[in-house]
Amino acid sequence: xxxxxxxxxxxxxSEEAFLTINCTYTATGYPSLFWYVQYPGEGLQLLLKxxxxxxxxxxxxxxxxxxKETTSFHLEKGSxxxxxxxxxxxxxxxxxxxxxxxxxxxxxxxINP
Amino acid sequence: xxxxxxxxxxxFRKEGQNVTLSCEQNLNHDAMYWYxxxxxxxxxxxxxxxxxxxxxxxxxxxxxxxxxxxxxxxxLTVTSAQKNPTAFYLCASSLLPGQGFYSNQPQHFGDGTRLxxx
Numbered sequence: 001x002x003x004x005x006x007x008x009x010x011x012x013x014s015e016e017a018f019l020t021i022n023c024t025y026t027a028t029g030y031p032s033l034f035w036y037v038q039y040p041g042e043g044l045q046l047l048l049k050x051x052x053x054x055x056x057x058x059x060x061x062x063x064x065x066x067x068k069e070t071t072s073f074h075l076e077k078g079s080x081x082x083x084x085x086x087x088x089x090x091x092x093x094x095x096x097x098x099x100x101x102x103x104x105x106x107x108x109x110x111i112n113p
Numbered sequence: 114x115x116x117x118x119x120x121x122x123x124x125f126r127k128e129g130q131n132v133t134l135s136c137e138q139n140l141n142h143d144a145m146y147w148y149x150x151x152x153x154x155x156x157x158x159x160x161x162x163x164x165x166x167x168x169x170x171x172x173x174x175x176x177x178x179x180x181x182x183x184x185x186x187x188x189l190t191v192t193s194a195q196k197n198p199t200a201f202y203l204c205a206s207s208l209l210p211g212q213g214f215y216s217n218q219p220q221h222f223g224d225g226t227r228l229x230x231x
Contacts, residue, residue, distance in 0.1 A: 004155075034219060042225065043117075043119075043203050043205075043222035043223050043224045043225045044156075044203065044205075044222040045222070046219045046220075046221070049219055089155060100146075100158055100161065100171070101146075101156075101220055103155040103156045104155055105153070105154055105155040106153075106154070
């Protein structure tokens with residue numbers, strides 16, 4: 001079946017540090033890949049997406065590249081801010097079957113000033 | 114502004130009681146979803162609906178029920194059969210995945226309802 005594995009958190013960094021949150025997936029067919037962000041007490045917001053191999057999604061300084069050869073979609077940001085503190089979810093969706101979103105377990109990120 | 118509205122934000126359930134969580138969207142989306150989020154875990158799909166008057170079970174449907182009488186609304190009832198209902202419940206909607214422009218449309222989420230047991 002389809003699944004998503006994220007690096008375990010929590011992750012704690014200092015402001016302006018480089019961020020990587022790893023995400024790998026297992027899927028049949030050709031999934032689209034997403035990163036969502038959840039701020040405390042809120043729902044999920046779409047951060048970025050990529051729909052085919054080698055696509056790069058980007059938003060608010062975050063980037064992730066769809067790597068089919070390594071089945072990965074790692075999230076990166078060159079210089080994090082305190083306001084980036086949140087929980088980040090990697091997810092996939094295929095066009096086959098029920099077309100459901102499958103989420104990773106989430107990675108809690110804390111940025112210290 | 115278009116969006117998804119969940120209510121209430123906080124809800125308490127007594128023993129043996131059914132409670133209903135509201136989800137309304139004005140995005141003209143065909144598909145709607147309910148997820149459950151437990152601390153430190155990802156989201157698990159409870160039910161989803163791709164068209165009015167039709168819905169399917171997700172991965173953890175036991176103890177829950179839904180209805181889809183209107184395109185805009187997808188209420189979730191947590192029944193007394195759900196023995197561990199304490200969680201954060203998230204509703205989402207999307208355009209139907211399909212071909213071309215509408216392929217793999219992202220889901221848009223509400224702000225959630227936190228359900229606790231009294």
